[in-house]
Amino acid sequence: MPKINVLPKSIAELIAAGEVVERPASIVKEAVENAIDAGASHITVEIQRGGISYIRITDDGCGIAADDVPKAFLRHATSKIGKACDLDQISTLGFRGEALAATCAVSKVEMFTKTAEEDFGTHYKIEGGEEILHEEVGCPDGTTLIVRDLFYNTPARMKFLKKDVSEGTTVSAIIERQALSNPQIAFKLIRDGKQTLSTSGDGKLTGAVYSILGREISNTLIPADLTLDGVTVSGLVCKPVACRASRAYQFTFLNGRYVQSGTITAATEQAYKNSAMVGKFPVFVLNVKIPFETVDVNVHPAKTQVRFSDEKRVFTAVYNAVKNAILSGDTRPQLEINKPKTNTFLHMTTEQYRQTAVNLPAQEIKPQPKEVIKTPSEPSRLKSDNTPFFLRDEFKPNVTQKKIAVDIEKTAEENKETPVKTQPELQEKTQEREYSPKDEIKLVGEAFNTYIIVQKGDTIFLIDKHAAHERILFNKLKENHVAESQSLLVPITVKLIGDEYTAMVSNISLLNDYGFEVEDFGNESVMVRAIPAMLSKEDAESVIVEAAGSLTAKGSVDLDRIDDILHSVACKAAIKAGYITSDVEKLNLAIKVLDDKDVMYCPHGRPVAFEIKKYNLEKHFGRIQ
Numbered sequence: 001m002p003k004i005n006v007l008p009k010s011i012a013e014l015i016a017a018g019e020v021v022e023r024p025a026s027i028v029k030e031a032v033e034n035a036i037d038a039g040a041s042h043i044t045v046e047i048q049r050g051g052i053s054y055i056r057i058t059d060d061g062c063g064i065a066a067d068d069v070p071k072a073f074l075r076h077a078t079s080k081i082g083k084a085c086d087l088d089q090i091s092t093l094g095f096r097g098e099a100l101a102a103t104c105a106v107s108k109v110e111m112f113t114k115t116a117e118e119d120f121g122t123h124y125k126i127e128g129g130e131e132i133l134h135e136e137v138g139c140p141d142g143t144t145l146i147v148r149d150l151f152y153n154t155p156a157r158m159k160f161l162k163k164d165v166s167e168g169t170t171v172s173a174i175i176e177r178q179a180l181s182n183p184q185i186a187f188k189l190i191r192d193g194k195q196t197l198s199t200s201g202d203g204k205l206t207g208a209v210y211s212i213l214g215r216e217i218s219n220t221l222i223p224a225d226l227t228l229d230g231v232t233v234s235g236l237v238c239k240p241v242a243c244r245a246s247r248a249y250q251f252t253f254l255n256g257r258y259v260q261s262g263t264i265t266a267a268t269e270q271a272y273k274n275s276a277m278v279g280k281f282p283v284f285v286l287n288v289k290i291p292f293e294t295v296d297v298n299v300h301p302a303k304t305q306v307r308f309s310d311e312k313r314v315f316t317a318v319y320n321a322v323k324n325a326i327l328s329g330d331t332r333p334q335l336e337i338n339k340p341k342t343n344t345f346l347h348m349t350t351e352q353y354r355q356t357a358v359n360l361p362a363q364e365i366k367p368q369p370k371e372v373i374k375t376p377s378e379p380s381r382l383k384s385d386n387t388p389f390f391l392r393d394e395f396k397p398n399v400t401q402k403k404i405a406v407d408i409e410k411t412a413e414e415n416k417e418t419p420v421k422t423q424p425e426l427q428e429k430t431q432e433r434e435y436s437p438k439d440e441i442k443l444v445g446e447a448f449n450t451y452i453i454v455q456k457g458d459t460i461f462l463i464d465k466h467a468a469h470e471r472i473l474f475n476k477l478k479e480n481h482v483a484e485s486q487s488l489l490v491p492i493t494v495k496l497i498g499d500e501y502t503a504m505v506s507n508i509s510l511l512n513d514y515g516f517e518v519e520d521f522g523n524e525s526v527m528v529r530a531i532p533a534m535l536s537k538e539d540a541e542s543v544i545v546e547a548a549g550s551l552t553a554k555g556s557v558d559l560d561r562i563d564d565i566l567h568s569v570a571c572k573a574a575i576k577a578g579y580i581t582s583d584v585e586k587l588n589l590a591i592k593v594l595d596d597k598d599v600m601y602c603p604h605g606r607p608v609a610f611e612i613k614k615y616n617l618e619k620h621f622g623r624i625q
Contacts, residue, residue, distance in 0.1 A: 021102045023161060024051025024150060025170040030099030031145050032178050035059035036185065040142065041201060045175055046190040050167030052150050052158075060142040063115040066122045070134065073109075073126055075101040105129045106157075107150045113143040128153050172196065176212045177258040180251050180285050183208040205236060209285060217242070217249065217283060222329030224286065226321035229313050233321035235286040239330050240272055240600070241607055243280035253287040254295065259306050264288060267315040271322035274474070274563060277605030288318065330600055335462065335610040441594060443587045450577040454590040458614040461594065465581065467602035468593045470574035473534060474603045475596075477514065477566045484533040485515040491529045493521055494541050500548035501526070507551050514565065518544070532569055539572035567603045 021027055028045060035043050038061025048054035064072055075098060103109055104126045114121030121139035125132040151157045161167060168191050179187040179199045186201025199211045210218040220242035225234045235253075252264045264286065272282050296307040308314050444453040444460070452463040496504055501524040504511075508526075511518045515532030531540045543565075550564035575581065581589075593599050599608055618624045 021106055021150075023170065024055060024167050025174050027051070027055055027099075027103050027107075027147055027150070028057065028171050029174045030103070031055075031057040032174065034099065035061050035143065036178065036182060038062045038143065040185060042186045042188075043178075044188040044190070045171070047168060047171055048192055050162075050164035050169075051147075051171050052161060052164065052167060053148065055147040055150075056144065058142070058144045060140070063118075063142055064111075064113045064122070065115055066118065066120075066136070069111065069113060069122050069124045070131065073100045073104050073124075073129075101129075103147060106154055107152065108148040110146040110148075111143065112137065112139045114139050114141050116141050168192075177251060177253075179208050179212060180205070181253045181256055181258060181287065205285065209236060213249065213283075221283070221285075222325050224284075224321045224325035226317065226324060228317040228320055230291060231314055231317035232289040233286060233318050234289075235284065237268070237286070237322050237325050238283035239333075240275035240277075240282075240326060240605060241333050243272065243276040243282050243605070245280060247281045249283040250281065251285045253285075254306055255289055255292065256287065261306060263308065263311045263315050264318050267318035268322050271319050271326065272605075274567075274603045275326060275601045275605060280605065282322075284322070286318070286322075288314065290314065327597065332461075332600065332609050332611050333607050334616075335612050441587070441590055443583060443590065446581075446586060448578070449580055452586045452590055454587075454594075456594060460612045460614075460617075461590070461609050462612070463590055463593055463609040464577070464602075464606070465586070465589055466574050466577045467606050468589055468599060468608045470570045470602050471599050471608055472589075472592055472596075473573055474566055474570035475598060477532075477570060478563075485517065485530045486533045486535075487517070487530045488528065488537060488540075491527050492537070492540055493525050493527055494544045495525050496545070496548050497524060499552045500545075503551035504544070504548045510551075510562070511547065511565075514569065516544075532573070534573040535569060536572070543568045543572055563603070570603060 024047065028047075028051065032043060032045065035057060038059060040059035040061035042060050044056075044058045046054070046056040046058075100109070105128065108127045109125070111124045112121055113124075120136040123133065123135050123137040123139075125134075151161075172189060172191070175187055175189045175197060179185070179197070183199070183205045184201060184203040185199075187197065187199045188195060189197035197211070199208050206218065206221070209221065217238070220238045221236040222239060223235075224237050226232070247265070250265065250268075252259055252261055254261065254264075268282060268284055268286065269276075276282060290308075294309045296309075440456065442455045444455055446452050446465075447462075450465065452461075452465050454461050454463065504518070504526055505520045508518050508520070515530070515535075516528065517530035519527050519529070521527040526544065528540055528544060531537070531543075535543065546568040547565045550561045550568075575585075593609055601607055615624070
């Protein structure tokens with residue numbers, strides 16, 4: 001049997017250092033956390049070659065007393081923990097007492113530090129864990145830590161570092177997270193002599209987000225703030241329309257510490273369910289505060305993984321905070337209009353204009369063919385009104401919404417003899433309520449038999465009628481829980497495969513709650529005897545197949561699977577793009593969309609409506625400058 005040896009101190013420290021210092025960013029993270037714990041209001045980080053050759057962290061915190069400086073570089077030396085029970089209520093970022101010891105074991109370290117009570121500061125040098133210099137110097141209050149030649153004494157570890165640019169980017173990410181978590185601190189980052197990051201330290205999270213994530217993202221964020229059952233959630237979340245294709249813009253902080261928490265991420269993304277587009281992920285900066293004794297932050301060397309004593313409580317608080325923020329802070333997206341080009345002729349003298357006109361190439365004027373107006377191949381579901389649009393009552397000035405509703409209903413009554421199938425919900429009577437001129441909704445028209453155009457006040461709205469109707473139906477299904485059903489004269493048989501058949505048979509009662517009447521027909525088939533009243537027989541089979549797939553996706557029924565089923569029903573039942581609708585239907589749908597704050601996105605996350613402000617139109621047409 002091989003003989004057991006006690007490792008020398010130098011080797012043991014190198015092994016221990018490997019647990020803490022993996023790359024330059026590891027040193028920066030630990031040193032910046034110590035600066036924050038020291039009460040710093042300004043922190044400057046400077047690196048060269050990604051931090052491999054040079055790192056300097058300067059802060060204006062409380063500093064370290066001269067007698068304590070050598071002890072700070074010993075393993076497990078810390079001012080933040082004194083007894084075992086302190087581990088149950090850790091409120092600081094750095095607390096293990098390993099950062100400086102691990103850093104000096106694999107690099108050349110130099111420190112300048114001074115407390116407010118001392119007349120002189122301390123200059124201390126240590127290389128490879130061995131003290132080189134300890135002297136008094138003049139320096140400002142606070143601490144400056146300089147690290148040179150990382151891994152100079154362990155060259156084998158150098159080959160595992162990435163390129164300088166990559167290492168520098170990782171350091172930058174560390175500073176960005178700390179700046180978002182501590183907007184009251186002014187951070188600066190200098191990379192190879194160039195300042196690449198600067199925050200004001202004014203305490204406003206919006207300012208820090210603007211500095212780090214940029215104007216485009218910061219303009220899409222809305223505040224979230226809620227305290228529930230001892231859990232406080234605050235920060236910024238994006239509007240559903242601004243979700244991104246990856247989770248790169250998600251920042252979670254727990255009691256001020258950056259963490260990666262599946263519980264918090266899942267709760268946030270669940271709040272965006274049915275609002276964000278499929279495959280898109282929300283942008284958020286959230287700080288969750290919970291009692292220190294209810295979380296274990298000491299389960300990972302880098303302290304980025306945590307463990308909660310009650311995950312459900314945290315999930316519920318985060319979900320409600322984000323959901324409330326979306327419902328109260330979201331607005332309809334504005335349709336961007338390109339800035340009009342400047343008319344250069346406005347700034348020309350008469351002589352310049354004449355010269356320009358002379359130099360313009362002559363253009364051959366060709367006769368234009370007469371426009372042929374084609375009759376739509378699909379007949380309207382209601383008789384068309386042949387009255388010229390400029391004579392119709394709804395286009396006359398100063399007509400109240402009540403008058404429009406009455407006239408449109410009258411037109412619908414006159415056309416009742418047309419035997420057509422009406423779409424659910426759209427044919428409901430328009431509310432005869434007086435609108436003030438401020439919120440009067442005027443039907444302007446429709447584009448491509450798909451986008452309803454209405455005017456309300458000084459805003460024009462373009463409404464996707466399929467997306468809007470789909471959301472309205474989906475909300476109704478979610479609210480009622482039990483849908484009205486219609487029996488089929490001839491039941492239909494739907495063939496399924498393996499797991500889908502098993503999942504469907506196991507959850508027949510669930511389908512029945514939402515207006516279906518399904519039974520096991522054997523041979524991997526189900527018999528459908530009834531479907532939701534809003535659904536057509538032609539769509540029944542495809543909805544059953546989609547429902548079976550949703551029930552199979554996770555092997556069990558949960559809210560996501562139910563939502564997927566309701567998506568399918570609402571999507572199939574909703575009026576289709578390109579389908580001809582009457583004016584009464586257009587107006588009814590527009591009123592529902594603009595009156596209901598919850599009809600902002602279709603269940604798949606697409607916007608239901610865009611708005612165009614009168615101001616932007618007038619600016620585009622040059623009416624205002």
